[in-house]
Amino acid sequence: MKLYDLDVSGNCYKVRLFAALAGINLELEPVDVAAGEHKRSPLIDLNPWGQVPVLTDDDVVLRDSQAILVYLARQYGGNQWWPDGAAQQGEVMQWLSTAANEIHSGPNAARLIDKFGASLNKERALEVSTQALSLIEQHLGKHKWLALGRPTIADCAVYPYIAVGWEGGVTLEQYPAIEAWVERIKALPGYISMPGID
Amino acid sequence: MKLYDLDVSGNCYKVRLFAALAGINLELEPVDVAAGEHKRSPLIDLNPWGQVPVLTDDDVVLRDSQAILVYLARQYGGNQWWPDGAAQQGEVMQWLSTAANEIHSGPNAARLIDKFGASLNKERALEVSTQALSLIEQHLGKHKWLALGRPTIADCAVYPYIAVGWEGGVTLEQYPAIEAWVERIKALPGYISMPGID
Numbered sequence: 001m002k003l004y005d006l007d008v009s010g011n012c013y014k015v016r017l018f019a020a021l022a023g024i025n026l027e028l029e030p031v032d033v034a035a036g037e038h039k040r041s042p043l044i045d046l047n048p049w050g051q052v053p054v055l056t057d058d059d060v061v062l063r064d065s066q067a068i069l070v071y072l073a074r075q076y077g078g079n080q081w082w083p084d085g086a087a088q089q090g091e092v093m094q095w096l097s098t099a100a101n102e103i104h105s106g107p108n109a110a111r112l113i114d115k116f117g118a119s120l121n122k123e124r125a126l127e128v129s130t131q132a133l134s135l136i137e138q139h140l141g142k143h144k145w146l147a148l149g150r151p152t153i154a155d156c157a158v159y160p161y162i163a164v165g166w167e168g169g170v171t172l173e174q175y176p177a178i179e180a181w182v183e184r185i186k187a188l189p190g191y192i193s194m195p196g197i198d
Numbered sequence: 199m200k201l202y203d204l205d206v207s208g209n210c211y212k213v214r215l216f217a218a219l220a221g222i223n224l225e226l227e228p229v230d231v232a233a234g235e236h237k238r239s240p241l242i243d244l245n246p247w248g249q250v251p252v253l254t255d256d257d258v259v260l261r262d263s264q265a266i267l268v269y270l271a272r273q274y275g276g277n278q279w280w281p282d283g284a285a286q287q288g289e290v291m292q293w294l295s296t297a298a299n300e301i302h303s304g305p306n307a308a309r310l311i312d313k314f315g316a317s318l319n320k321e322r323a324l325e326v327s328t329q330a331l332s333l334i335e336q337h338l339g340k341h342k343w344l345a346l347g348r349p350t351i352a353d354c355a356v357y358p359y360i361a362v363g364w365e366g367g368v369t370l371e372q373y374p375a376i377e378a379w380v381e382r383i384k385a386l387p388g389y390i391s392m393p394g395i396d
Contacts, residue, residue, distance in 0.1 A: 048333055060285045064295045071288030087258045090269030093294075097262045100298035121319055135246055 002027045004043060004054040010108060010160035011065040012053040013194040018069055018156040020192040022077040066096040069153040082153050091147045095154035102132035108161040110168030129170045140177035151188060159185050164196035200225045202252040208306060208358035209263040210251040211392040216267055216354040218390040220275040264294045267351040280351050289345045293352035300330035306359040308366030327368045338375035349386060357383055362394035
């Protein structure tokens with residue numbers, strides 16, 4: 001099983017982190033994104049969207065970090081990370097959407113601008129970040145984990161761009177419940193870090 | 199089971215459409231979004247994010263249209279709409295992320311600007327729309343449905359804002375495979391429309 005990977009990508013780190021926590025063995029294949037390797041064959045044939053991560057596992061080929069988390073958890077991770085029941089899947093899924101939407105357009109976009117020079121709207125990225133972090137703070141003030149009262153792929157999907165948000169000017173000083181959740185994640189057995197965290 | 203609903207919301211329509219296609223009975227509770235009802239009690243207590251749709255089903259309360267689709271399909275819709283297997287869930291999930299990310303920031307944002315006066319960046323919304331629609335066109339040139347070779351919640355999640363995209367200046371003239379897919383969806387048994395389609 002191979003993960004086409006970029007060390008500084010929070011989307012790739014979502015998958016590396018989950019695999020480490022769940023004890024799933026991944027072969028990492030570094031992609032030279034700076035050289036545009038993800039936009040050319042053979043990678044563009046695996047993922048026409050021209051993005052990392054991409055996962056291949058025998059004949060399974062998946063783009064999108066949330067989709068890869070669902071696949072890995074369902075196939076190898078057990079119900080504790082991605083449950084079987086409808087209400088439980090719905091509860092986790094809310095946060096996978098938050099990762100794909102607000103976390104992507106908020107702290108991820110802010111970091112892309114500051115760290116990689118992306119031509120996106122910084123003011124908008126900070127506005128989305130503040131809205132999302134305020135709501136996540138409110139949620140984590142009442143819950144130890146994002147969903148189901150335990151660590152799930154929801155946490156793996158939302159955590160990375162919050163943890164490296166300071167690289168885009170999105171800091172956690174005003175969000176003590178998020179800071180405490182970050183520490184809880186760092187204390188999980190098997191936890192691994194990424195560049196920009198700590 | 200109650201859906202807190204707005205007729206002109208594509209996110210609400212995702213849920214109404216899927217329920218109609220799968221024969222699931224929803225009680226619709228219209229929300230006066232213009233009057234800010236979604237930002238006040240009792241709705242803000244059900245969904246602190248202050249958005250519609252919200253689904254309540256006994257003690258299950260869910261925000262986010264993708265999460266509601268997963269819940270309804272898993273609980274009431276059967277495996278044809280949201281499958282049980284890991285690879286299949288991953289395949290559908292890719293498109294639920296596309297709905298939450300590119301479709302949200304692309305055709306949905308463009309329509310919010312033109313139809314509802316949202317202060318978002320139109321140029322950026324059109325750029326994201328063009329990128330996403332080109333890739334979806336490429337995919338649908340080779341596949342009848344977004345995932346699994348059959349209609350799934352992936353189609354229900356991606357379709358609405360593409361179908362009403364013209365309200366934000368995102369038209370389908372250059373995307374014949376998407377247009378054909380739109381017609382296939384409209385021909386599904388039980389299909390219902392929303393304001394702005396046709």
